[in-house]
Amino acid sequence: MTECDFAIVGAGIIGAAVAYKLSQRQPGARIMLFDKETDCAAHQTGRNSGVIHAGVYYAPGSYKARFCRAGLEHTFELCREFGLPHQQCGKLIVATSEDELPALQDLYYRCEQNELQPQRLTAAEIQHREPAINAVDGFFVAQTGITDYKAITACLLQQASAQGQ
Numbered sequence: 001m002t003e004c005d006f007a008i009v010g011a012g013i014i015g016a017a018v019a020y021k022l023s024q025r026q027p028g029a030r031i032m033l034f035d036k037e038t039d040c041a042a043h044q045t046g047r048n049s050g051v052i053h054a055g056v057y058y059a060p061g062s063y064k065a066r067f068c069r070a071g072l073e074h075t076f077e078l079c080r081e082f083g084l085p086h087q088q089c090g091k092l093i094v095a096t097s098e099d100e101l102p103a104l105q106d107l108y109y110r111c112e113q114n115e116l117q118p119q120r121l122t123a124a125e126i127q128h129r130e131p132a133i134n135a136v137d138g139f140f141v142a143q144t145g146i147t148d149y150k151a152i153t154a155c156l157l158q159q160a161s162a163q164g165q
Contacts, residue, residue: 004032011035012045013149016156023163031160040157046150052076054143056091060113069114072143079147082155086147093118094126094138101137108139116141 006022008015011033019031037043052075055068079086095104111118118139126135 004030011040016153019160020156023160041150041153052145088145091144094135
């Protein structure tokens with residue numbers, strides 16, 4: 001039987017991030033990663049939308065809002081450091097009817113309270129950005145981005161492997 005210092009179950013982004021951080025904090029550690037699949041990020045990590053969330057929908061000051069913002073910054077930083085695919089493309093949030101305006105306004109204020117600097121857009125400005133959307137009002141959150149989480153997971157595992165035994 002092979003001995004190890006650390007055993008990690010799951011080769012998704014969480015398992016890969018744990019392996020990566022352990023390899024940095026414990027150079028030379030024997031880290032073993034176990035997964036029932038033959039490839040990393042075979043389930044949720046590799047099948048999500050790839051959005052790097054800014055924390056638009058979370059209560060101001062909540063752990064979710066704070067962790068989301070910190071995670072956004074760390075994700076962009078990691079992508080830049082290792083040349084991984086990413087784009088800070090922003091998110092367009094719209095109301096398609098008058099009935100949706102109160103909820104849109106609540107989200108706008110939530111963005112402001114979470115220090116996201118949402119940009120109000122007129123219906124014409126929304127139509128110019130996204131011709132297929134028929135909106136009555138909306139706003140743009142520039143911080144949101146996209147990435148390939150499967151590529152991030154593979155990179156983290158490669159980096160951990162290079163550091164460990």
